[in-house]
Amino acid sequence: MIYREAGVYKTTYRADHAIFTIPQDRWSMIGIFAIAFLLIPAVGSEYWLGAIMLPFLILALAALGLNILTGYCGQLSLGTGGFMATGAFSAYKLATSFPDMHIVLVIFGAGLIAAAVGILFGIPSLRIKGFYLAVATLASQFFLIWMFDKFGWFTNYSASGVISAPPMTIFGDVFITGPEASLVAKYMFTLSVVVLLALVAKNLVRSNIGREWRAVRDMDIAAEIIGIPMLRTKLKAFAVSSFFCGVAGALWAFLYTGSVEPLAFDVNRSFQVLFMIIIGGLGSIMGAFLGAAFIILLPILLNNLPTMLGLNIRTDMISHMEYMIFGALIVFFLIVEPHGLARLWSLLKEKLRLWPFPH
Amino acid sequence: MRIERDIIYIILAFIVLMVVVPWTAGQLSDQIFFNWPFFFEVAIGGLLSGVMYSLIALGFVLIFKASGVFNFSQGAIVLFAALTLVGLHGLGLPMWLAIVATMGVMFLLAVSIERLVLSKLVNQEPIILFMATIGIAYFLDGFGQTLWGSEVKVLSLGISEAPGFYFDGQILINDFDLFAAGIAAVMVVGLSIFFQYTRIGRALRAVADDHQAALSVGIPLKHIWIIVWTVAGLVGLVAGMMWGSKMGVQFALSLIALKALPVLILGGFTSVPGAIIGGLIIGAGEKLAEVFLAPMIGGGIEEWFAYMLALLFLVFRPQGLFGEKIIERV
Amino acid sequence: MSNQDTPLLQINNIEVIYDHVILVLKGVSLNVPKGSIIALLGANGAGKSTTLKSISGLLGAERGVVTKGNILYKDQQVESQSPADLVDHGVIQVMEGRHCFEHLTIEENLLTGAYTLSGGRKAVAKNLEMVYQYFPRLAERRKSQAGYTSGGEQQMCAVGRALMSNPEMILLDEPSMGLAPQLVEDIFEIIKQLNEQEGVTFLLAEQNTNIALRYSDFGYIMENGRIVMEGLASELAENEDVKEFYLGISKEGKKNFRNVKNYRRRKRWLT
Numbered sequence: 001m002i003y004r005e006a007g008v009y010k011t012t013y014r015a016d017h018a019i020f021t022i023p024q025d026r027w028s029m030i031g032i033f034a035i036a037f038l039l040i041p042a043v044g045s046e047y048w049l050g051a052i053m054l055p056f057l058i059l060a061l062a063a064l065g066l067n068i069l070t071g072y073c074g075q076l077s078l079g080t081g082g083f084m085a086t087g088a089f090s091a092y093k094l095a096t097s098f099p100d101m102h103i104v105l106v107i108f109g110a111g112l113i114a115a116a117v118g119i120l121f122g123i124p125s126l127r128i129k130g131f132y133l134a135v136a137t138l139a140s141q142f143f144l145i146w147m148f149d150k151f152g153w154f155t156n157y158s159a160s161g162v163i164s165a166p167p168m169t170i171f172g173d174v175f176i177t178g179p180e181a182s183l184v185a186k187y188m189f190t191l192s193v194v195v196l197l198a199l200v201a202k203n204l205v206r207s208n209i210g211r212e213w214r215a216v217r218d219m220d221i222a223a224e225i226i227g228i229p230m231l232r233t234k235l236k237a238f239a240v241s242s243f244f245c246g247v248a249g250a251l252w253a254f255l256y257t258g259s260v261e262p263l264a265f266d267v268n269r270s271f272q273v274l275f276m277i278i279i280g281g282l283g284s285i286m287g288a289f290l291g292a293a294f295i296i297l298l299p300i301l302l303n304n305l306p307t308m309l310g311l312n313i314r315t316d317m318i319s320h321m322e323y324m325i326f327g328a329l330i331v332f333f334l335i336v337e338p339h340g341l342a343r344l345w346s347l348l349k350e351k352l353r354l355w356p357f358p359h
Numbered sequence: 360m361r362i363e364r365d366i367i368y369i370i371l372a373f374i375v376l377m378v379v380v381p382w383t384a385g386q387l388s389d390q391i392f393f394n395w396p397f398f399f400e401v402a403i404g405g406l407l408s409g410v411m412y413s414l415i416a417l418g419f420v421l422i423f424k425a426s427g428v429f430n431f432s433q434g435a436i437v438l439f440a441a442l443t444l445v446g447l448h449g450l451g452l453p454m455w456l457a458i459v460a461t462m463g464v465m466f467l468l469a470v471s472i473e474r475l476v477l478s479k480l481v482n483q484e485p486i487i488l489f490m491a492t493i494g495i496a497y498f499l500d501g502f503g504q505t506l507w508g509s510e511v512k513v514l515s516l517g518i519s520e521a522p523g524f525y526f527d528g529q530i531l532i533n534d535f536d537l538f539a540a541g542i543a544a545v546m547v548v549g550l551s552i553f554f555q556y557t558r559i560g561r562a563l564r565a566v567a568d569d570h571q572a573a574l575s576v577g578i579p580l581k582h583i584w585i586i587v588w589t590v591a592g593l594v595g596l597v598a599g600m601m602w603g604s605k606m607g608v609q610f611a612l613s614l615i616a617l618k619a620l621p622v623l624i625l626g627g628f629t630s631v632p633g634a635i636i637g638g639l640i641i642g643a644g645e646k647l648a649e650v651f652l653a654p655m656i657g658g659g660i661e662e663w664f665a666y667m668l669a670l671l672f673l674v675f676r677p678q679g680l681f682g683e684k685i686i687e688r689v
Numbered sequence: 690m691s692n693q694d695t696p697l698l699q700i701n702n703i704e705v706i707y708d709h710v711i712l713v714l715k716g717v718s719l720n721v722p723k724g725s726i727i728a729l730l731g732a733n734g735a736g737k738s739t740t741l742k743s744i745s746g747l748l749g750a751e752r753g754v755v756t757k758g759n760i761l762y763k764d765q766q767v768e769s770q771s772p773a774d775l776v777d778h779g780v781i782q783v784m785e786g787r788h789c790f791e792h793l794t795i796e797e798n799l800l801t802g803a804y805t806l807s808g809g810r811k812a813v814a815k816n817l818e819m820v821y822q823y824f825p826r827l828a829e830r831r832k833s834q835a836g837y838t839s840g841g842e843q844q845m846c847a848v849g850r851a852l853m854s855n856p857e858m859i860l861l862d863e864p865s866m867g868l869a870p871q872l873v874e875d876i877f878e879i880i881k882q883l884n885e886q887e888g889v890t891f892l893l894a895e896q897n898t899n900i901a902l903r904y905s906d907f908g909y910i911m912e913n914g915r916i917v918m919e920g921l922a923s924e925l926a927e928n929e930d931v932k933e934f935y936l937g938i939s940k941e942g943k944k945n946f947r948n949v950k951n952y953r954r955r956k957r958w959l960t
Contacts, residue, residue: 070486124673124674127673127674127677128670128673128677129677131429131485131489131624132624132673132677132678134429134489135620135621135623135624135666135669136624136666138617138666139663139666139667139669139670142662142663142666143663143666143667145662146659146660146662149659267617271493274490275490275493278486278487278490282486316509317505320500320501320504320505320509321501321505322501323497323504324497324498324501324502324505325501326494326497327493327494327495327496327497327498327500327501328494329494330490330491330493330494330497331475331476331491331494331495331498334480334487334491334494335476335479335480335491338480338483338484347708347709347710350710351709351710354710481749481750482750482751558800558804561793561797561800561801562801562804564792564793565790565793565797565798565801568790568791568793569788569789569790569791571747571750571784571788572784572788572789572790573790573801574746574747574750574772574773575747575772575782575783575784575788576776576781576801576802576850576851576853576854577772577773577776577781577802577804577805577854578773578801578804579771579773581771581773629792683792
């Protein structure tokens with residue numbers, strides 16, 4: 001750090017309860033918001049906004065959701081894709097059944113439906129633990145995708161099984177979905193939703209509920225003994241997590257791709273999000289964003305690397321090599337810091353605090 | 360007492376499969392073709408295909424039992440072993456030599472995984488090791504295909520796929536499936552004995568319980584991990600040979616692992632016999648459901664049916680049918 | 690101490706850092722002569738366990754590393770050796786909190802301890818016999834799963850498991866943790882016996898200063914990653930400061946630790 005924490009005096013409980021207790025942290029956060037809300041939409045190219053920032057924000061939101069469930073409550077889940085699909089298809093059904101419904105309501109309504117589905121699939125978690133639960137959550141993943149694929153009702157009987165977002169507006173006349181929507185509008189809308197939900201998540205995890213979650217994660221029996229209701233706590237985590245994933249799925253279908261089929265949310269999506277929280281750091285809000293950035297940018301980088309280096313490699317070869325490098329990098333990061341980028345960041349701060357006189 | 364209860368569970372499961380399914384099918388006979396010999400043929404076909412799942416699940420069990428790592432890369436190992444075998448055979452090596460050479464490759468693979476990955480992650484949380492194995496899976500998938508190409512390759516073990524014999528004049532079973540079942544049986548017996556009664560087997564189980572304590576009593580984790588991953592590689596090779604000759608050696612082999620997971624949780628992560636029993640239940644259940652249940656609810660249910668079946672069992676027995684009881688003390 | 694020439698184990702001024710940033714040991718030196726029982730005393734977080742782990746080579750598993758100083762066992766540097774090698778050379782650690790293999794039976798637990806033992810079945814059987822002699826309770830529970838045995842039995846199992854490797858030196862971390870006073874007494878009695886009859890050297894980290902000083906020959910007291918005091922066990926037990934800070938007795942009888950003056954005096958003593 002360029003600054004030190006020493007010398008920050010708090011005189012009120014309010015100040016002590018703030019998310020960022022150190023003024024410098026607060027300022028840098030405001031700086032980041034300013035960049036995200038003002039600078040990026042102003043200077044970002046089509047490609048950056050549409051192909052990098054949008055998926056980054058949406059997947060970061062999904063990662064946030066999974067991090068609540070896995071990182072904070074300790075329930076390993078491989079069903080993220082299923083819950084995202086639930087969000088996407090619920091949003092579609094809501095938007096087509098009630099054409100007058102406001103987009104914000106559609107998105108959050110889809111989140112609520114996903115939360116309900118999440119609760120349903122969370123019930124077995126009371127008995128099933130650890131990796132058994134992880135594999136069991138795959139059941140929800142496969143079942144949900146199959147369901148959306150199989151029953152025409154979910155896609156309004158479209159022949160291809162693909163759903164397309166109807167054009168919808170905000171503030172009366174600004175299109176944010178459909179072909180007429182501008183990328184900047186999409187970006188701003190997504191960013192607002194993500195920032196809002198990230199703040200919700202940050203406050204949730206440092207509230208009573210968050211402490212219950214962490215107690216369950218660290219030792220569930222001990223938590224139960226001190227009176228934390230196991231089923232309710234776990235289901236709350238499933239509900240909140242699925243809500244986040246559902247919203248992310250709805251945003252993905254409506255704002256990012258515009259039209260989507262169930263396969264977009266297959267098990268690979270679940271793994272992708274899981275990678276994000278592991279690389280980013282389990283049990284860290286910032287980690288979800290760091291991880292998402294890493295996982296989004298890495299394949300893009302790998303894809304462009306051969307051309308950047310002027311190498312001429314066959315395309316199927318490139319895709320195999322990508323797999324290899326991706327796998328190797330995952331392992332490498334886990335070895336460097338098993339607790340993710342967020343932990344690496346705090347270690348860096350620790351080191352700088354001692355700098356220039358290390359132990 | 361525990362064993363008795365398990366047996367009751369299994370019998371119950373089979374009653375469900377053998378009575379409820381045909382009964383519903385009988386009720387709906389206008390929609391579905393049904394008669395008893397056909398039913399048994401499907402059931403036996405299912406049991407045998409279940410054995411094939413077991414072959415893969417065994418690899419998972421092995422590594423979990425021996426190091427507490429949920430090794431997601433087992434599917435990739437199967438693919439890699441099969442690719443290497445076919446590739447070496449294609450280079451002109453006779454089959455037996457190719458098999459021996461592949462075994463050597465699997466050993467080298469185990470050594471490098473231990474050196475480069477596991478030794479750096481001693482005493483980390485299970486989820487971290489789990490993620491590392493996913494990384495390994497990605498790497499192996501890419502590596503194998505970079506090395507040997509991604510087109511579908513034919514692997515022939517010289518066992519006929521032709522119907523071997525007819526049972527009761529109606530039900531047919533082919534030689535290949537029987538051969539697979541035989542191999543699986545031999546492996547289960549062998550591995551069970553290895554784990555229960557040998558010095559190394561005991562050390563393996565100790566490592567699974569507590570890495571650090573195992574280190575403290577002087578069990579060299581390094582060797583243990585190399586041994587386990589080599590054995591898992593060999594089991595993967597066997598699975599790769601069987602599956603490869605059935606459906607060709609291709610990337611899809613790697614995904615078969617996803618089908619073996621329900622088998623794994625149903626039988627229990629830590630049980631070698633569980634992998635077989637689980638495979639049988641999943642195999643029979645899945646095939647029967649596919650033939651007699653799927654027409655009613657829209658087909659394609661094999662994607663999730665096995666998982667739902669396993670989930671159902673887990674609700675009653677959270678550690679799988681034969682898994683070690685989870686000991687919890689505060 | 691000084692009358693013995695080369696100690697079995699010598700720790701010279703080691704520093705240990707966890708995770709690159711947390712400095713836990715700040716220059717610890719101690720000697721363990723052959724055939725003795727040495728006590729390492731101190732409060733929670735003083736660095737006792739870390740000291741033991743840095744000897745047995747278990748630090749690596751916790752991302753800790755010895756950055757300065759060295760550890761000599763029989764005049765050989767051991768700080769970079771693997772735990773398995775050390776067990777082979779005769780140094781074995783019994784970890785704090787027992788760490789039995791829960792899913793293995795008591796007997797299987799003991800047998801894992803014989804992993805490094807050479808000499809085949811006979812040697813193993815002989816050691817097993819010896820362990821059962823010292824801990825008859827284990828013989829009764831030999832077929833039960835370790836996870837379902839009581840805390841005392843698990844502690845006995847952990848010590849017995851270490852004995853199976855024919856150690857010359859056992860690093861014993863908090864044998865009294867979570868045990869009834871009577872059982873603690875029993876365990877220490879057995880340690881004494883092992884020391885006298887089998888010639889096993891013990892380095893034991895303990896919170897229970899009272900009993901540890903009673904059974905050991907020499908003691909070191911640690912605070913905040915440093916050794917603040919050392920001396921013959923009998924002298925330490927008589928020392929006024931030790932009495933006051935660790936045994937809770939002083940000339941005026943029991944002391945109240947909330948007493949500010951008392952706290953100041955302790956602070957001065959530590960710096």
